[in-house]
Amino acid sequence: MKTALLLLLTAAAGCHSTRPAAPPTAAPAAQPAGASAPALLYKTRADYHDRVPVLLSADGRSIVSYPAPSDVSGHLPQPTALADGYWLDNRGIGPHVAFLKLTYADYAQLTAAPTLAELETLILDRDPLTALCDCGPRTAYANPATDLNALIVAGRLPTRCKVLK
Numbered sequence: 001m002k003t004a005l006l007l008l009l010t011a012a013a014g015c016h017s018t019r020p021a022a023p024p025t026a027a028p029a030a031q032p033a034g035a036s037a038p039a040l041l042y043k044t045r046a047d048y049h050d051r052v053p054v055l056l057s058a059d060g061r062s063i064v065s066y067p068a069p070s071d072v073s074g075h076l077p078q079p080t081a082l083a084d085g086y087w088l089d090n091r092g093i094g095p096h097v098a099f100l101k102l103t104y105a106d107y108a109q110l111t112a113a114p115t116l117a118e119l120e121t122l123i124l125d126r127d128p129l130t131a132l133c134d135c136g137p138r139t140a141y142a143n144p145a146t147d148l149n150a151l152i153v154a155g156r157l158p159t160r161c162k163v164l165k
Helices: 002-013 104-108 116-121 144-153
Strands: 038-044 051-056 063-065 097-103 123-125 129-137
Touching (some): 097 104, 116 123
Antiparallel strands (some): 038 129, 051 063, 051 097
């Protein structure tokens, strides 16, 4: 019993980190299952905060990912407004995002997702981003909106976040 307790205490003592809680400067290539969503900050050519994003192929020609209406019903995952025209993503965008003509509220009312052909006709802007930064895992921030606003205001996004666009 004493040996088991000693082993448990020794193992627990070795499970600490001396790394600072600051977000990484680069996002990992792929996150393991259960990893925190990234804190993605972006700016757009126009105000698309209430529009549904879809992900395009790298060449921008076809839609590769889109939400089901049930994914946005009950809660509208609109981005959080930040300083200097930035938005904090709450839906899951990326460098190859497009925004639909439909608002989250309108999309949530659909009984089924539109077909890919219908979604193509609903694209409002295929190249909406003017800036995109990955600021590491959201869990690295006690209050993501407040903490990320502080980075923006201090002009530290390029040094603390990975600039994707």
